Amino acid sequence: xxxxCVPGSxxxxxxxxxxxxxxxxxxxxxxxxxxxxxxxRFGQGTHVWANAVGVVLFALALGGAVGGRWARRDPRxxxxxxxxxxxxxxxxxxxxxxxxxxxxxVPPDVSVDRPLxxxxxGSLALTAIVSGPPLVVLGAVPPVLVRRAAAEPGRATxxxxxxxxxxxxxxxxxxxxxxxxxxxxxxxxxxxxxxxxLAAVVASxxxxxxxxxxxxxxxxxxxxxxxxxxxxxARAAGLAVAALVGVAVxxxxxxxxxxxxxxxxxxxxxxxxxxAAVLLALAAGNAVGGRxxxxxxxxxxxxxxxxxAAVVLAFAPRVTREVARGAGAFVxxxxxxxxxxxxxxxxxxxxxxxxxxATDAGRAAGVVFAVGTVASLVGCYATPLWxxxxxxxxxxxxxxxxxxxxxxxxxxxxRGERGDDAAAGLAPGTPIxxxxxxxxxxxxGRRRSRAQRLGTASFAVAVVVTSVCTPAxxxxxxxxxxxxxxxxxxxxRVIELDERVPVxxxxxxLGTERDVRTRFLRFDEDATSYQSVRLLDADPSILTxxxxxxxxxxxxxxxxxxxxxxxxxxxxxxxxxxxxxxxRVLAAVAPADGPAPDVTGVELDxxxxxxxxEHLGELPSPLRLFEGEDGRTVVDRLPADxxxxxxxxxxxxxxxxxxxxxxxxxxxxxxxxHLAPGGAIGLNVxxxxxxxxxxxxxxxxxxxxxxxxxxxxxxxxxAQYSTNAAIWARREAAPPRVAGTVPERxxxxxxxxxxxxxxxxxxxxxxxxxxxxxxRLSDAALLPLExxx
Numbered sequence: 061x062x063x064x065c066v067p068g069s070x071x072x073x074x075x076x077x078x079x080x081x082x083x084x085x086x087x088x089x090x091x092x093x094x095x096x097x098x099x100x101r102f103g104q105g106t107h108v109w110a111n112a113v114g115v116v117l118f119a120l121a122l123g124g125a126v127g128g129r130w131a132r133r134d135p136r137x138x139x140x141x142x143x144x145x146x147x148x149x150x151x152x153x154x155x156x157x158x159x160x161x162x163x164x165x166v167p168p169d170v171s172v173d174r175p176l177x178x179x180x181x182g183s184l185a186l187t188a189i190v191s192g193p194p195l196v197v198l199g200a201v202p203p204v205l206v207r208r209a210a211a212e213p214g215r216a217t218x219x220x221x222x223x224x225x226x227x228x229x230x231x232x233x234x235x236x237x238x239x240x241x242x243x244x245x246x247x248x249x250x251x252x253x254x255x256x257x258l259a260a261v262v263a264s265x266x267x268x269x270x271x272x273x274x275x276x277x278x279x280x281x282x283x284x285x286x287x288x289x290x291x292x293x294a295r296a297a298g299l300a301v302a303a304l305v306g307v308a309v310x311x312x313x314x315x316x317x318x319x320x321x322x323x324x325x326x327x328x329x330x331x332x333x334x335x336a337a338v339l340l341a342l343a344a345g346n347a348v349g350g351r352x353x354x355x356x357x358x359x360x361x362x363x364x365x366x367x368x369a370a371v372v373l374a375f376a377p378r379v380t381r382e383v384a385r386g387a388g389a390f391v392x393x394x395x396x397x398x399x400x401x402x403x404x405x406x407x408x409x410x411x412x413x414x415x416x417x418a419t420d421a422g423r424a425a426g427v428v429f430a431v432g433t434v435a436s437l438v439g440c441y442a443t444p445l446w447x448x449x450x451x452x453x454x455x456x457x458x459x460x461x462x463x464x465x466x467x468x469x470x471x472x473x474x475r476g477e478r479g480d481d482a483a484a485g486l487a488p489g490t491p492i493x494x495x496x497x498x499x500x501x502x503x504x505g506r507r508r509s510r511a512q513r514l515g516t517a518s519f520a521v522a523v524v525v526t527s528v529c530t531p532a533x534x535x536x537x538x539x540x541x542x543x544x545x546x547x548x549x550x551x552x553r554v555i556e557l558d559e560r561v562p563v564x565x566x567x568x569x570l571g572t573e574r575d576v577r578t579r580f581l582r583f584d585e586d587a588t589s590y591q592s593v594r595l596l597d598a599d600p601s602i603l604t605x606x607x608x609x610x611x612x613x614x615x616x617x618x619x620x621x622x623x624x625x626x627x628x629x630x631x632x633x634x635x636x637x638x639x640x641x642x643x644r645v646l647a648a649v650a651p652a653d654g655p656a657p658d659v660t661g662v663e664l665d666x667x668x669x670x671x672x673x674e675h676l677g678e679l680p681s682p683l684r685l686f687e688g689e690d691g692r693t694v695v696d697r698l699p700a701d702x703x704x705x706x707x708x709x710x711x712x713x714x715x716x717x718x719x720x721x722x723x724x725x726x727x728x729x730x731x732x733x734h735l736a737p738g739g740a741i742g743l744n745v746x747x748x749x750x751x752x753x754x755x756x757x758x759x760x761x762x763x764x765x766x767x768x769x770x771x772x773x774x775x776x777x778x779a780q781y782s783t784n785a786a787i788w789a790r791r792e793a794a795p796p797r798v799a800g801t802v803p804e805r806x807x808x809x810x811x812x813x814x815x816x817x818x819x820x821x822x823x824x825x826x827x828x829x830x831x832x833x834x835x836r837l838s839d840a841a842l843l844p845l846e847x848x849x
Contacts, residue, residue: 073216075266076205077223079140082259083198084227086252090151090191091116092235093248094158095183100536100544100551101162102183103585105717106444106835111180113440115187116195121433123199128426130200131207135422137263140201144260145519147194148253152527154190155249159535161186179585194256201263202429206412207422214413217425218350221408222343229339237328237548241667244546246532253527257520264516295418297470298411299431304467305366305404306432310439311447311460312373312404313338316397319377319453321721322829324389325690326713327664328548333390341398345405358410366468369403373461376400377453377830404464407471408432444835452831538587542579542675547667549713554675555580561595561605562780564808576602579676581639581668591668591712592639594676603645606780606808608710612742613645614809615706615788616657617802620738622705624799629655631736633704635691635722636711637661639672640679647680649803660684660704662691664711692721695730703736710744716842718745720832723759727829728766732791740796741767741789748783748841751775752821755837756785761824763789773820779812787820795819 095104095112102108130139154161165182202220209216231252239248317334324330345365352358372379376396384392408428415424447456534544535551542554556579563572581592593604603610616623616630623630634642646657659682663669666687673679686694691711709731713719721727731741741763747756756775764773771791778784788796795817798810827834 072266073209073219075262076208076216077219079259079263080202080205080220081223081227081230082255082262083201084224085231086227086255086259087116087120087195087198088228088231089235089239089248089252089255090195092232093240093245093252094187094191096236096240096546096551097155097158097245097249097535098162098183098186099245099584100159100553101166101585102179102186103716104550105179106839107180108183110441110444111184112187114437115184115192117433117437117440119192119195120199121430121437123196123201124203124426124430124433126196126426127200127203128420128423128430131204131422131426132420134204135207137201137204137208140204141260141264141516143197144201144256144263145516145523147197148256148260148520148523151191151194151249151256152253152523155246155253155527156530156532158186158190158246158249159533161189163536198256199429199433200426201259203422203426206425207420209421213416213421213424214352214409215350216421217409217412217428218346218348220425221346221405222350225339225343225346225405229336229343232335232339233332237332240546241548244532245535245551250524250527254524257524261517261520264513297473298415299427300470301366301407301467302411302428302431303435304463304470305407306435307439308369308373308460308463308467309338309342309401309404310436311443311456311463312376312397312401314439314443314448315377315453315456315460316380316393318448318720319380319396319457320384320389320393321690321719322692322724322726323381323384323392323696325664325693326719326721327688327690330389330690333388334393337390337393337398338401341394341400341402342405345402346409348402349406349409352410358414362407362410363468363472365403365406366464366471369400370461370465370468372400372403373397373457373464377457400460400464404467407467449831449833449836452828454830538582543671545667545671547665549665550583552668552671553582553586554671555582556596559605561602562808563599564601564603564606564805574599574602576605578605581671581676592641592672592676594639594641594644600648601805603648603805604641606778608744608778608781608784608786609642609645610806610809611776611778611786611812612642612708612710612744613649614798614802614806614813615708615740615742615796616646616649617798617806618738618740619797619799621799623651623654624801626654629658630705631703632657632659632706632708633695633734634659634661635695635707635709637663637685638668638710639676640669641676642708642710643680643683644677649805651801651803656680656682658682660686662686662689662694664688664690690721691719692727695727695734698734700733702734703739704734705736705739707731707735707739707741708744709741716746716838718755718759718834718838720827720834721829723762723834724827724829724832725762725765728763728789732767732771732789735791738792739790743787743789745785745787746783746838746841747777747785751777751785751818753837753841754825755834755841756787757821757824758827758834758837759824760787760820761822762827763787764820764822765826767791774817775820776813776817779816780808 091112095108165185202224205220206213206216235248239251316338317331320330320334352361380392380396383395411428412425443456447459451459538553538555540555540557542556545552558575559578560573560575563574576598577596579594579596580590582590595602621630622628632646643659650656661683669687709722711719711722743759745756745759747753760773760775767789770793772793773789774795776786798813802810
C-alpha cells in the first residue's frame with residue numbers, strides 16, 4: 061500500500077482553471093497589444109506578426125520546460141504566487157517603455173518608411189524584451205497546476221489546457237476590437253498586467269489547500285516500474301505525436317482565416333469568429349481527452365481522433381467556404397477547421413496522463429506542453445511565410461492533414477499492445493504504481509495565513525494601480541502631428557506640414573513648384589506615404605499635386621464615360637475609400653454645369669472616415685458609404701444588375717500590402733461583371749521596383765485573366781512619384797483614351813496617360829483565392845531598396 065495525493069476538491073481544480081484562463085487571456089492580450097504598440101515604428105507586416113507570435117510561443121515553450129522541473133521541486137506550487145507577481149511587475153514597467161524602446165531600435169540613418177529587415181529584427185527584439193520574461197513565467201505555471209492534481213493528470217491537463225485556451229479566446233476576441241480602441245495599446249497591456257495579478261491572487265488562496273492524502277492500491281512498487289525501463293523509441297513516439305499535433309493546429313488556424321477571407325472578408329468580427337471557432341474546438345478536444353479513464357479508451361479515441369482530423373483537414377477549405385456562404389464565418393470555420401482542431405485537441409491530456417505513469421505529472425505536462433508549443437512555433441512562421449504563398453490554401457490544408465496523419469501513424473505504429481504504456485515509455489503490460497504520484501511532503505493541506513494572502517493582494521493591487529496611473533504617452537510623435545488615434549485596425553496620425561509641390565501643367569516634368577500646407581492621414585509606420593491627403597489654402601487647380609488620386613480620377617473622363625459623352629453622372633465604386641480623397645478629387649473635376657459623380661464607397665475602418673470628417677473636411681455627396689465592411693464582401697453581394705462606369709481599387713492593409721482577397725482573379729472577375737459598357741477598373745499599386753516588379757506584373761496578369769481575351773490591361777507609371785502606378789482593365793480591347801474636354805486640373809494626369817500608357821506585359825503570376833502571395837511579392841520589391849541603403 062502507498063499514499064497518493066489527489067485534488068482536495070472540485071473547487072480547488074476549478075480555481076486552478078481560473079488561473080490558467082487568466083494567464084491564457086493575458087498571453088493573447090500581450091501578443092496583440094504589443095504588435096499594435098510597436099506598429100507606429102515597425103508596422104503590422106507578416107514578419108512583425110510572425111515575430112510576435114513566435115516570441116510568445118517560444119517563451120511559453122521555454123516556460124513549459126522550466127515548469128516541468130519546477131513542479132517536481134515545488135509540488136504544491138508555493139512559488140507560483142511570487143513568480144506571477146514578478147511577471148506582472150515586469151510587464152507593468154516594460155509596457156510603459158514600449159515607445160522609447162521601439163524608437164531606440166530604429167537607427168537614425170535608416171528610413172522608417174517600411175524598412176523590412178529592420179521591421180523583422182527590431183520587432184523581434186522589442187517583443188522579446190517586453191514580453192519574453194513574463195511569458196516564460198506564464199508558460200511555467202500550467203505544469204505546476206497539473207502537478208498539484210498528480211493523481212489525475214489527464215483530468216487536470218484537460219482543465220488547465222481548456223481553460224487556458226478559452227482565456228486565450230477571450231483575449232484574442234476583445235483586444236483588437238475593444239481594448240485597443242477603448243484604452244489604447246498600452247492600456248490593453250495594463251489589462252494584461254491586471255489579469256496576471258488577479259491570477260496571483262487566486263493562486264494564493266489555493267496554493268497550499270489543494271492536496272489531501274488518499275490511499276491508493278498499487279500493484280507493484282516504484283522500483284519494479286523502474287526495473288522495467290523506459291523505451292527511448294516509445295518516448296520519442298509520444299513526443300512526435302505532440303509535435304505533429306502542434307504543427308497541425310497552428311497551420312489549421314492560419315489557413316482557416318485565409319480560407320474564409322474571400323467569402324467573409326477581413327473585418328474584425330470575421331477574424332474573431334474564425335479564431336473563436338478554432339479555439340473553442342481545441343478547448344472541447346482537451347476536455348474530451350481529459351475525461352477518458354481507461355487505457356483502451358485512450359488508444360481507440362486518440363487513434364480515431366487523429367485519423368478524423370487528417371480526413372477533415374484535407375477538405376476543410378472547401379467545406380469552410382461553402383458553409384460560411386450561408387451560415388457565416390463562425391459556423392463555416394467550425395464546420396471545416398473546428399472539427400479537425402477539436403479532434404487534435406484530444407491528444408494532449410492523454411499524452412500527459414500516459415507520460416505521468418513513467419515520470420512526475422508536472423514534468424510530463426511540461427514536456428508535452430513545451431514540445432507542442434515549439435512545434436506550433438514552426439507552424440506559426442512557416443504557414444504565412446512559406447506554405448500559404450507556395451502551396452496555397454488547399455495545399456497548406458493538405459500539409460496540415462499530413463501532419464495529423466503522421467501523428468496517427470506514430471501513435472498506432474509505436475503504441476504496441478498497451479498504447480498508454482508505450483507513449484509513456486514503459487514496457488507493454490508493466491504494472492503501474494501510483495506511489496510516485498504522491499507529493500513528497502503531502503499531508504493535510506494548510507491554508508496560507510491571512511497576512512500572506514493580504515500581502516499578495518496588496519502587492520497585486522499596487523502593481524495594477526501604478527500601471528494604470530502612470531501616464532501613457534503617444535506611441536509616436538512626428539513633426540506636425542495633430543492627433544494620434546488607435547483604431548480597431550491600426551494607428552492613425554493626422555500630420556500637417558509645409559511641402560513644396562509641383563504645379564500641374566501640360567508638361568509636368570518641366571512645371572514649376574510652390575509651397576503649400578498639406579494635411580495627411582498616416583498609418584502605423586508611414587513616414588512619407590499616406591492613405592488620405594488634403595492641400596490646405598492652395599490654388600484649387602493643384603488638387604493633390606499630381607498624386608495618384610488624380611490619375612485614377614482621370615478614368616471619369618475617359619472617352620466612353622458619361623461626363624465625356626454628356627450623358628449624366630458617372631457611377632463610381634471606390635474600394636478602399638479611406639478619408640475620401642479620391643472622392644474629393646472626382647467632385648473637384650466634375651463639369652462646371654454637370655452632375656456630381658454618383659459614388660459608392662467601401663471602407664473597412666470606420667474610425668478613418670470619422671477622422672477624415674474631423675480633420676480633412678466633410679465628404680462630398682452623393683455618397684453611399686459602407687463603413688466597417690470588407691470590399692470583397694460588398695462586391696460579391698452587389699445586385700446582379702448593379703453597374704458602374706468606374707471601379708477604383710485603392711485598398712491596402714498594413715500600409716504596403718494589397719489585401720489578398722482583393723487581389724485575386726475571383727475578385728476582379730466579380731468587378732468586371734459589374735462594369736457598365738465602356739467602363740474601366742482602376743487599381744493603385746506601389747511599384748518600388750518599377751512596372752516589371754513581381755507584384756505589378758501579377759496584378760496585371762490577374763486582371764487580364766478576369767476581363768478575358770476580349771478585354772485588355774494597361775499600366776501607367778506616375779511621372780512625378782516614381783514608386784507608384786495605375787493599372788487599368790477594360791472588357792474592351794481598345795486602350796483607354798481621354799476626352800478632349802478634360803479639365804485643366806487633370807493636365808498632369810492626362811499628359812502621363814497619353815505619353816506613358818503601355819499594355820501590361822504577359823506572363824505574370826495569376827493570383828487566386830487559393831494562392832495569392834501578395835505579401836511575398838511586395839517584400840521582394842522592397843527588400844532590394846532597403847539593402848541598398
